[in-house]
Amino acid sequence: MTKMIQVTDVSKCFANRTVLSHIDFEVAPGEIIGLIGKNGAGKSTLINLMRGLTEPSDGMIKLFGQTPRTKVIKDKIGVMFQDSFGLERVRGNELIQLVRSAYSYPISSLL
Structure with missing residues (x-):
């Protein structure tokens, strides 16, 4: 079964600052999750990565088994x-x- 969301060893750096470090999680069909954390914890950065608005520095993100930057995926997600x-x-x-x-x-x- 294809995972709805698959985030594997994702890191994101801006200049010399690491914002996300080695994030791993999966979301199965029908599963509901929430992102919680303090201001500046990287929640919006992770969402932007999953929307395909920016690329991870390391790691891989798949939505419905495909990369987030494809038109097919962009037509399936909303914010x-x-x-x-x-x-x-x-x-x-x-x-x-x-x-x-x-x-x-x-x-x-x-x-």
């Missing part, structure tokens, strides 16, 4: 913003349209 940036004024269908604009599948598949 919930930490701050609402005024979403209290946005209607539900407007929010769906906003999120849908980032993906290539039809909106009817969301409903």
Whole structure:
């Protein structure tokens, strides 16, 4: 069975600063996990690596058995913003349209 998320020996360095060091975990289909930690612990960096926005310095990340930078993978994942940036004024269908604009599948598949 293909793991939904597979992070193997991932490290990330910026300049001479190590932000993540040898991270390993897997997420099976149907499993739910959470990333918790103090500010500056590397949570956002790990999410950005899994989204394919940046590359790990070492190690490997696979989502659905593929690297995160492929279009197929980018169409399968989404991110919930930490701050609402005024979403209290946005209607539900407007929010769906906003999120849908980032993906290539039809909106009817969301409903």
